[in-house]
Amino acid sequence: MEPSEKIAVVQRYVEAFDKQDITIIKDMFAADAKVEDPVGTDIHDxxxxxxxxxxNALSSGAKLRLTGACRCAGSAVAFPFQVVMGDNTIDIIDVFYFNDAGKVVDMKAYWGAENYS
Amino acid sequence: MEPSEKIAVVQRYVEAFDKQDITIIKDMFAADAKVEDPVGTDIHDxxxxxxxxxxNALSSGAKLRLTGACRCAGSAVAFPFQVVMGDNTIDIIDVFYFNDAGKVVDMKAYWGAENYS
Incomplete structure (x- = not known):
């Protein structure tokens, strides 16, 4: 999977929040995907x-703003961003792993209480 | 493990490169740790x-510069940084997982050709 294809998925993920469009989410994740957000909490399997x-997340009205380059490596992409909710932000790093079909099979979100501002 | 303790390890990791001090590396990783840098390449086991x-990495003279907040979650910390080598930089995201003794047991570095500048 080319870096450009992974980065396009990240951009569509941002767009899903912008447009509150769950069909983008349904299209980008594999049937057997796992989501851990934040890491250390129960996995959505x-x-x-x-x-x-x-x-639930999209309906909150939260928007995503990339704050640095996407880092593509192996079958993964990692990227730093902020969740923006009104005047509040949370600094987050997401890591997506892709399967051979180009679908996200594993998503982990790294953030904690120290990342609110 | 408190977020402040994880962040202190990240800061010591930066210091290891600043001082080319391998003893910091020896102290921060567990005996059975695994390092995958970049993700998708052979693991240092x-x-x-x-x-x-x-x-080898320290002797290159490369320095690390954090470019955003450390994100602490579960037993992990993720952080964005640049490797600086002369006029060249690479944007990287590292993820460390810690064991109960506070040692890094798993390190993954996410970066690729698109992250050079």
Missing amino acids: GIDAIVAFYE | GIDAIVAFYE
């Missing part, structure tokens, strides 16, 4: 659980 | 392989 998680 | 890898 499988597309149905993932869609339910993102329906 | 165990402290002896890791020390050999970092002896």
Whole structure:
């Protein structure tokens, strides 16, 4: 999978929040994907659980703003961004791993209480 | 493990490069740690392989410059930084996972050709 293809998925992920469009989420994750957000909490296992998680996240009105370059390596991409909710932001790093079909099979989000501002 | 303790390890990692001090590396990684740098390449498995890898990296004269907040979550910390070598930089994201003794047991570095400047 080319870096440009991974970066396009990251951009569509941002767009999903911009447009509150759950169909983008449904399209980008594999049926057997796992989402851990933040790392250390219960995993959303499988597309149905993932869609339910993102329906809630998208409806919050939160927007995503990339704050640095996407780092592509192996079957993964890591990227730094902020979640913006009104005047509040959270600094986050997401890591996506892709399967051979170009779908995200594993997503981990790294953030904690120190990342609020 | 408190976020402040994880962040202190990240700062000591930067210091290891600043001072070309391999003893910091030996102290921060667990005996059974694994290092994948960049992700998708062969893993340096165990402290002896890791020390050999970092002896080479430190001797290159490369320095590390944090470019954003450390993100602490679960037993992990993720952080964005640049490797600086003369006029050249590489944008990287590292993820460290810690064991109960506060040692790094897993390190993954995400970067690729697009991250050179």
